[in-house]
Amino acid sequence: MVVSLKDIAARAGVSLSTVSNVVNGYRPVGEETRVRVQSAIDELGYAPNLSARHLRLGRTGIIALAIPELDNPYFAELAGAAIREATSQGYTLVMEDTAGSYEHELSMIDNSRRQIVDGLIFSPVAVSREDVLARPPATPMVLIGEGVYDVPHDHIAIDNIAASHVAVQHLVSLDRYRIAFIGAQAGDHRQSAHLRLRGYREALAGAGLPWDPALAAPTTAFGRADGLMAMRDLLARTQPPDAVFAYNDLVAIGAMRAVAEAGLRIPEDVAVIGIDDIEEGRFSNPTLTTISPDKEHIGRLAVQSLVARIEGKPVEPPYDVQPPFRLVTRESTLGGQRPVRT
Amino acid sequence: MVVSLKDIAARAGVSLSTVSNVVNGYRPVGEETRVRVQSAIDELGYAPNLSARHLRLGRTGIIALAIPELDNPYFAELAGAAIREATSQGYTLVMEDTAGSYEHELSMIDNSRRQIVDGLIFSPVAVSREDVLARPPATPMVLIGEGVYDVPHDHIAIDNIAASHVAVQHLVSLDRYRIAFIGAQAGDHRQSAHLRLRGYREALAGAGLPWDPALAAPTTAFGRADGLMAMRDLLARTQPPDAVFAYNDLVAIGAMRAVAEAGLRIPEDVAVIGIDDIEEGRFSNPTLTTISPDKEHIGRLAVQSLVARIEGKPVEPPYDVQPPFRLVTRESTLGGQRPVRT
Known part of the structure; x- marks a missing residue:
């Protein structure tokens, strides 16, 4: 009835x-x-x-996921996992794109929306550790990504340095010696770029390869166009790279386009590897080798942690989790042609 | 102070x-x-x-955008425009992914969230016209896309039949005679697939080309994997197509991958065109010819219409708008190699 x-x-x-x-x-x-x-x-x-x-219980049953780049499929794929978990726990997940704006990110943590959402999963890139520490005691919040460390909130982020080691070591194992990194950042506001650059430098040193600053290409953002322009510059050098480790898959896809435009072959002339394992790289020509963070795990865990705190279940003090990742080798480093499995 | x-x-x-x-x-x-x-x-x-x-005024300042496929970049790009317009009008836009689920879509229109959002922009694929008509008088709602027609709400959707004509006529102008359509639907629950199939058939007839049901490939969904599998089947036929009109860019990108795996050339052996103009197709190898709906216009107009009704400004009766679209020709039909402009 x-x-x-x-x-x-x-x-x-x-x-x-x-x-x-x-x-x-x-x-x-x-x-x-x-x-x-x-x-x-x-x-x-x-x-x-x-x-x-x-x-x-005075709750709305709604939790928010605030991300910095809606147009990066990484976040859409991560959100998919978070939505499935939220649904299974009886919550509705809504998304908000901060576009990495400092003001917008501040508005996410100033607690003004506590009557609307029960809790927040937040991937910050602009606010500082101090901004997060200054937040009034409020609705529960779980942090994802590399924006802010050492705050009293659950925090989920892969080990970027270890991931970068695996990426560079893969290129070294293929006898590449002039390995470029695209996505180096001058400022200190995009921490993951720093960690990945640091991992790249450490891995070069570990392999006995020299550090050549000319091969660490800065970008203003981390999209396809950034990868394309940086790679064009690298290929125009007297000694172009024979491999590229890109900050993420979007940058790698832009770099691959630049290699194709230059009439060079991937991976024979330039091998390319990214990070994120977005679906686009599974269907690109050539398919893209990548470091695959476990997005399903990250999305699920973020919701589970948040819901446990919303519902006041007995939980441990805030914890830091480093979710697993793995190397996925495809045509952009191994060559040949392998039919996409569906 | x-x-x-x-x-x-x-x-x-x-x-x-x-x-x-x-x-x-x-x-x-x-x-x-x-x-x-x-x-x-x-x-x-x-x-x-x-x-x-x-x-x-008893408002929250929040409007919702409910979409059926978060993992289709078309919606992320559309949302970007809507977010910019909402911000400029003093509203926050949150997104919700219904995944095309009937129950989830019903929950968007049953008005249970009126205390949380001031209004809704909704792209339905599962609910019927009758479901929408049965909605209680409630917070304002603007519909986008082809899911539901003839309801007392503002409605924004491109002219799919005209868009399909343009796509097929472009392939005909390149002397293609065996033009396939990937994304045909048997049921009646995804109306845009029907409209695009109808436009395809009309354009073939207009060009004096025969209708071959074997070239209208059905898919279960509209992603890259669907395009890949359908194109593999088409290429395995005794008389494979020399051109493909894909339901959308994601399907087109999957189809391009199948052509590459078969060792065939694009566009020499098979020309490919999609719909949506997602960024991915501007950087793919080859770059993808497409029908580009004016996403900026759609997102902006949806928010403007919704805010006008939320704020009780003098507005006309609900209206139907067909936003502009244009043909964007790239390598997948014209051939050659054209550097991506950034």
Whole structure:
């Protein structure tokens, strides 16, 4: 039987509009009446879309995921995993794109939306550790990515230095000696670029290869166009690279396009590897070798941690998690042609 | 001077927690007190993140964009335009991925979130016209895409039949005679696939080319893998196509991969055209010819229409808008190699 608001009104002995006010929150309702209506809702098993359970506990049942680059498929794929987990836990996940804006990121943590969302999964790139520390005690927050470290929040980010080692070592194992890095950053505001550059330099040193600053190409952002332009510059040098480790898959795809435009072969003339394992790189020509962070694991864990804190389950102090990653070798470093498996 | 909640409490002659309740909506506050606090807020020029104006009008300042496929970059690019327009109008846009689920889509229109969002931009694929008509009078809603027609809501969708004509005519102009369509749908639940198939058939007839059902390849979804598998089947036929019109760019990119794996050349052996103009097709090898809907226009107009209705501005009756589109020719039909312009 489908329970209607009318049934609840009859059971609680109140008007239909009072029930509606309790369920939909249109107008304030006195505490005693609210309790009576809520009891009727519970007894009759009425299931509004924002479940009675959330309402009773003063929650909206909505959690937010704030990301810095909606147009990077990495975040869409990560969000997919987070959405599935949120749904299975009875929450709705909404996304917000901060575009990496400092003001927008501040507005995510200033707690002004506590009446709208029960908690926040946040991938910051612009706010500082101090900004996060200054946040008032508020709705639970879980951090993902490399923007901010050492704050009292759960934090999930791969080991970027280790990932960079694996990428560079793969190129070294293919007898590449002039390995470029595209995506080097001058400032200190995009921490993952620093960590990946550091991993690249350490891996070169570990392989006995010299550090050549001319092969560490800076970019202003981390999109396809950035990879394309940086690679054009690198190929125009008297001693172009024979391999490229790109900051991420989008940069790698732009770099591959520049190699093709130059009439060079991948990987014979230039081998290319990225990070992220976005679907685009599984279908590109050639397919793209990459470091694959476990996005399913990251998305699921972020939601699980957040929901545990929202619901006040016994949880440990904030923890740092480094999710697994793996090397996925494809045509852009191994060559040949391997049919895409679907 | 930064105005604090304490300043407001002093001016209004109420406690700090009362001010906090008014500003953050934690607990109901009597009407008289609320007005007093609001006056103090206005006089002192306090600017909470959810602006005083929205609060005073009983709004949250948040609008939602519900899309069916977060992993299709088309929607991320469209959302980017919508976000920019929402920001410029003083609203925050949050996104929700329905994954095309009937239940999830119903939950978007059942009005259960009216206390959370001021309005909804909705791209439906699963709910019917009847479902939308059964929606209670509620927060404003603007529809985008081809899921539902003839309902009393603003509706924005390109002319799919005209777009398909342009795509097929371009292939005909390149002397292609065996033109396949990938993305044909058997059911009636994905209306744009039907419209594009219809446009394809009409354009073939207009060019005096025969209709060959074997060249209209059905797919279960509209991703890269769908395009790859359908193209493999088409290429295995005794008479393979010499051109492909793909339902969208993702399908086209999967089809291009299948052509490459078969050792054939694009466009010499098979020319390929898609719809959407996602960035991926500007950097692929070869770059992808496509029908480019004006995503900037669509996203901006959707937000403008929604905000006008939220704010009760004098607006016309619900209207249907067909935003512009244009043919963008690239290597996948014209051949050669043209450096990507950045």
